[in-house]
Amino acid sequence: MSEPTASxxxxxxxxxxxxxxxxxxxxxxxxxxxxxxxxxxxxxSKRFAGIARxxxxxxxxxxxxxxxxxxxxxxxxFIAQAVAEVQPDLLQFHGSETAQDCVRYGVPxxxxxxxxxxxxxxxxxxMHPQARGFLLDGHASxxxxxxxxxxxxxxxxVSFDRPVLLAGGLTAHNVVAAIxxxxxxxxxxxxxxxxxxxxxxxHKMRRFVAAMQEIAxxxxxxx
Numbered sequence: 001m002s003e004p005t006a007s008x009x010x011x012x013x014x015x016x017x018x019x020x021x022x023x024x025x026x027x028x029x030x031x032x033x034x035x036x037x038x039x040x041x042x043x044x045s046k047r048f049a050g051i052a053r054x055x056x057x058x059x060x061x062x063x064x065x066x067x068x069x070x071x072x073x074x075x076x077x078f079i080a081q082a083v084a085e086v087q088p089d090l091l092q093f094h095g096s097e098t099a100q101d102c103v104r105y106g107v108p109x110x111x112x113x114x115x116x117x118x119x120x121x122x123x124x125x126x127m128h129p130q131a132r133g134f135l136l137d138g139h140a141s142x143x144x145x146x147x148x149x150x151x152x153x154x155x156x157x158v159s160f161d162r163p164v165l166l167a168g169g170l171t172a173h174n175v176v177a178a179i180x181x182x183x184x185x186x187x188x189x190x191x192x193x194x195x196x197x198x199x200x201x202x203h204k205m206r207r208f209v210a211a212m213q214e215i216a217x218x219x220x221x222x223x
Contacts, residue, residue, distance in 0.1 A: 013179055014186035015212055016068065016165065017205065019047035021198035026057040028202055032209045035186070036066035038092065041082050042074050047190065047198040054086045068092050068110075076104065083107055092135065099128045108132045110165065115151040121160075131162065135188060138168025150174070153181040172207035176215055187212070 017029040018038030026037045039054045040047040049057075058067050069088040071079055073095030083091070083105045091109040093102050102109045111128045112135040113121040121134055128134075136156050138149035150169035163185035166178055171192035179187065193208055195201040 011185070013184060013212065013215065015209065016066075016186055016188040017190075017193060017200070018068070018070070018167075018188050019045075019190035019194070019198055020057060020200065021047060021049045021053065022200070023053070023056045023060050025200035025205075027060045028200070029205060030061055030065045032205060034065070034209065036068050036090070037061060038068040038070055038188070038190070039086075039088075040070045041079075041086075042070060042072040042094070044072055045070075049198075051082050051085050054082070054088075058086055058088070066090055070094060071097075073097065076101070079105060090132070094137075099130060102128065103130050110135055112137050112167075115155060115168065116149065120155070125160065125162065133163035133165055133185065134160070135165040135167055136182075136184075137188075150178075153178055156182045156184075170208075172204065172211040175208065175211050179215060 014035040016036040016038055017034050020026045020037055020039050029037050037057065039049045039057055041051065041054060042048065054069060061067055066089040068090045069082060069086055070092045071094070088107060091102065091105065091107050092112065093109060094112040102111065109131055110133045111124060111131045113124055115136050116138055121136060125134060138151040156164065156166065164182070165186040165188050166182050166184040167188035169192065170178060170187055170189045175187055189208060193200055193204040
């Protein structure tokens with residue numbers, strides 16, 4: 001089993017709540033202590049929020065909570081507009097974007113890896129040397145994230161040269177097991193904290209954060 005991607009052995013696992021469509025849900029996530037909030041800006045997604053709503057979420061988030069905007073093979077002009085108006089901290093690309101496509105906006109980015117295909121992410125990592133990290137998701141190539149599908153976590157239980165975010169079907173019930181196998185830098189959850197696509201369930205959000213806190217407490221106790 002590999003060591004955690006983060007440099008420190010006691011590095012806590014970060015939390016990203018993704019697919020936000022309501023300002024109140026984004027504010028609730030921040031109040032629960034999540035590290036990042038994801039807003040989908042590709043209209044291919046059932047969780048599409050739009051630029052105006054993303055701006056509202058940006059304004060509602062307190063300091064030190066990262067706003068991530070998601071795109072999937074969108075027009076460069078639209079992405080540039082979103083970057084200018086929303087001012088996200090991080091971009092996330094889920095399509096066939098090249099490294100040149102991703103860096104042109106001058107904002108740090110992460111690239112999603114479709115793990116359902118069974119391919120090792122090493123090749124995509126090589127193709128994106130400037131990516132700050134990689135999101136390992138349970139969907140297949142060409143599909144959207146947030147599918148609620150898990151993948152064989154053992155495929156990701158190797159060492160990577162940059163931070164890995166684990167996604168795909170995570171819930172409060174399986175995230176502990178997933179982290180034990182993958183030992184990621186962060187976990188990313190959308191469907192696992194929802195009552196419907198894009199509509200977050202506060203109780204599920206709380207349970208997910210509680211599960212993550214239990215992991216941190218057990219680690220501190222040496223369990």
